[in-house]
Amino acid sequence: MKGTNLGEFQELVLLTIGVLYPEAYGVSIKDEIRKKTGRKVTLSTVHGALNRLEKKGLVSSEFGEATSIRGGKRKRYFTITSSGVKALEETREQREELWNAIPQQALQVKLTT
Amino acid sequence: MSIQGQPPPRIAQRFLRWFCKPELLEEIEGDIEEDYYYRQQDKGKNYAAFWYCIDVVRFLKPFAVKSFVKTQTFNPMFSINSKLAFRNLAKNKLYSFINITGLAIGIAACLIITQYVLFQLSFDRFHSKSDRIYRVLTTAYQNGEYGNTGLYCGFALAPALLKDVPEIEQAARVHPYYGGAIVQRTGQKGGVRPFFEEEVLFTEPSFFSIFSFELLQGDAHTALSSPNAVVITQKIADKYFGSSHDAIIGQSLRINGGYTNEEFTITGILKDVPANSHLNFDILLPLQKVLQSNQYTQPGADWGWTNFFVYALLNPQVTEQQAEQKIANLMHQYRAEELESSGTREVLSLEPILDVHLQSSIDNEDGEQANKTDMGTIYFLIVIALFILVIAWINFINLSTAKATERGVEVGIKKAMGAIRPQLIAQFLTESFWINLIAVALGLAITYLLLPIMGEVIDLPLELTWNAPVIQILLLTLIVVGPVLAGLYPAFILSAYRSVNALKSQKSGGQKDRFAVRKALVVFQFVVSTLLMAGTFAVSKQLRYMENRDTGFQMDQVLVIKGPRVGVSLENFEAFKNQVKSIATVESFASSRSIPGAGYSFATNARREDTEQSAVKRIDATWIDKGFMETYGMELISGRDFSDAYDSPDEMDRNGVLVSEEALKVFGLGTAEEALEKRLIISGDTSLIRGVVKDHNWKSLHKGYVASAFYYIPATTRYFSLKINSQNTKATLEQIEEKYHEAFPGNPLEFFFMDDFFNRQYEQDQQFASIFNAFAGFAIFAACLGLFGLASYTVVQKAKEIGIRKVLGAGSLQITLLFSKRYMVLILIANLLAVPLAYLAIHKWLQNFAFSIPIRANLFIVPIVILAAIALLTISFQTLKASFSNPVKNLRSE
Structure with missing residues (x-):
């Protein structure tokens, strides 16, 4: 296994699940990501990512209530597992380490030429 | 919430239920449907239904699609089947061999043909702007009748196109170095061997911005902008300077031929022209050089000398038809008088360069150097x-x-x-x-x-x-x-x-x-x-x-030498001629402007003297000397050939022309005897017919007999033809070579045998x-x-x-x-x-x-x-x- 390394989109989904807790399911995650990032994500990409995350054990899910607007189908709510939290933290630490390792000058790039 | 509006499209729903993994189906279907109802509220029924279908199709991803193969039975089945297959192959070895080889050969043949076809179709596609590059063609109509379509035009055409047709972004004129040139490296001590180069073109800087020929060294914008610059390909660089190309830029080459006789400084090295280019060249010279020559500075040369061809780059947003409409009548804008007086109409058109190799509409085959497969x-x-x-x-x-x-x-x-x-x-x-x-x-x-x-x-x-x-x-x-x-x-x-x-x-x-x-x-x-x-x-x-067919020429044992380019004078021509003739095994000697298989020197309009201006028909012509008919064993039907002096007070009449039998028919000259003493107006000049030559195949047997005329020329250095009468050609050749170098120092000897040359067609x-x-x-x-x-x-x-x-x-x-x-x-x-x-x-x-x-x-x-x-x-x-x-x-x- 590639371990707990997160893809960029998977990280986004995972974070969104956290944000929406405890109301995170397919449609709400998709809408939230669209709202926050302006990306045109589709349901199927979100489901794909959720599927991967669940296989990696980073999220767990359970069925919730059925609503008439869903044609009587139940929602499936996702929550972050402890290894999911760990993965998020690791990712964040890696990022921060990298950020700290960048020399000051490198960030002072002039944008005009 | 309550159910609002229409249920989702049935077909999409059923499709989803069919392909989706059962364990994922409920949440996926629910999610899609939820979105569907929101959309229905916001944007209406049809919009929602459309996106419902799209969403369903989007779930056709590996994670969501169920396995349609019953894995439990399939895997072992597949492996046992494979095992059985191999056992069977091994059991019937002959059968397997025949079966597999047969198939393999079929597949190989198919692949080979595909490769060949792909190669043929790839012609000129390597230019990054290939879809916008066109060749400008001229179609001539004579008195309303179709004449021919060709690519040659005068040098004034390209500037006119650029000026009057904004659809044309760029244009490049190309002028072949007719007759080739002798190229020699200069600035070296001692004798450096000269070579004869045929693939030489004059062109202008826009050539490089239209085509994607890659310049390895030098700057594409300036490489051809000075009149004494030369751009060479890697192949030429190797040939003259060896494999190291480091210090070639700035060196010079002496280029001697019909258009130049001076040194040129190398300003660029090109990657060799790919084999799938219809345009083939080794050396590029600046067009302004050739435009300075006497030939092109005479009055009327701008449209009169049709030795150029033009490539045009269209603007990206313009269609071929739009541009073609604009250019069609351009010729008449500039040359109205001249064209009208001769009853000619010339229509310009564009030919995509992607069509040049396989589907060219040009029908005068003389100018086209590219090999054509249709x-x-x-x-x-x-x-x-x-x-x-x-x-x-x-x-x-x-x-x-x-x-x-x-x-x-x-x-x-x-x-x-x-x-x-x-x-x-x-x-x-x-x-x-x-x-x-x-x-x-x-x-x-x-x-x-x-x-x-x-x-x-x-x-x-x-x-x-x-x-x-x-x-x-x-x-x-x-x-x-x-x-x-x-x-x-x-x-x-x-x-x-x-x-x-x-x-x-x-x-x-x-x-x-x-x-x-x-x-x-x-x-x-x-x-x-x-x-x-x-x-x-x-x-x-x-x-x-x-x-093997009799072409009307005797071509075996005829040796052809491409004549000298440098330091030619009538004296050393005569000297060489006499020297060669004195070799016992050389039966006869002839010089001519062209030879069978090399095309005629020019094609023009002609008519019988007593007919109207509008009766003109095409005639092909070249120049031959006194020895030509004898050397090639051509048969004279009537009259005299050039070796037989003809007395007349008029100089034009003294020379006259020889015409082919076919010309008698085309121009209505009657029988071979009747035709004698009649006159043809060829290209405006009146010529007396002094003899009729039996029909012959000057070109390949693809073409029928044509009306042709031979003019007299006392001496020319384009081609020397020698009839050799010896089994020991090698010894004769050595003698000829020696005499050649004696008479024309500094010229490489290039020769071939006529029958080989003719059959190369x-x-x-x-x-x-x-x-x-x-x-x-x-x-x-x-x-x-x-x-x-x-x-x-x-x-x-x-x-x-x-x-x-x-x-x-x-x-x-x-x-x-x-x-x-x-x-x-x-x-x-x-x-x-x-x-x-x-x-x-x-x-x-x-x-x-x-x-x-x-x-x-x-x-x-x-x-x-x-x-x-x-x-x-x-x-x-x-x-x-x-x-x-x-x-x-x-x-x-x-």
């Missing part, structure tokens, strides 16, 4: 490739079904043990898959080895390219579709065996029908083989005919013939392999019958005949079907030639007999073996 040949080759592939698959089908009886027992037992038909079909398809896969691998190997060899034969750089999508798709088709296509019929046949019948006896119901299908397939194979064989035969006969035809031969060979070989396999199986099946016949007293010959007969009948039927088709095809092909062989019966009989003989040999190899076998062996094993 689109018809390409289509033809694609058809052949498909035929060969089909033949190979048919072999496979035939051989597989022929084995049916043997496999029948296996099928019977399997069925008795409870196997169902789909399982059996899967088994046979797996077998087909493996055979095809091995054949594809082998076919690739053959292609890999053979392609470079083929490339050498037809003189094209062919190699296996993997990255072409067409090749990838083709390979995928061969691997995936091939086995199914070829394997399905046998799989159904084999799996259809009724177990009881199969186990009970070797013969089962339906045998007859199957044999009928097999017969039909064999017939088809031999129809194709006969077609190709007859085609090959006709092509090679026509080629031989063209090479048939290179395209020869290329076509060699490709054709190769694939006819492929097809026949594949068909015979199939026949061989079939025969061998029949013989095995009928072993008992043969045994009994032998016991009852039949001789070997009788048995061989008996078994060969059924196949010979098939081949006969195939021939009957093939002959009319072959007749049509050959007839069509021969129409490419003005002089062609007559279509006689032996054109078909010979190939049919050869093919039948090959087939008979193939079959009798098996049947003879059977008939010689000991009958006891075959009868004992009951």
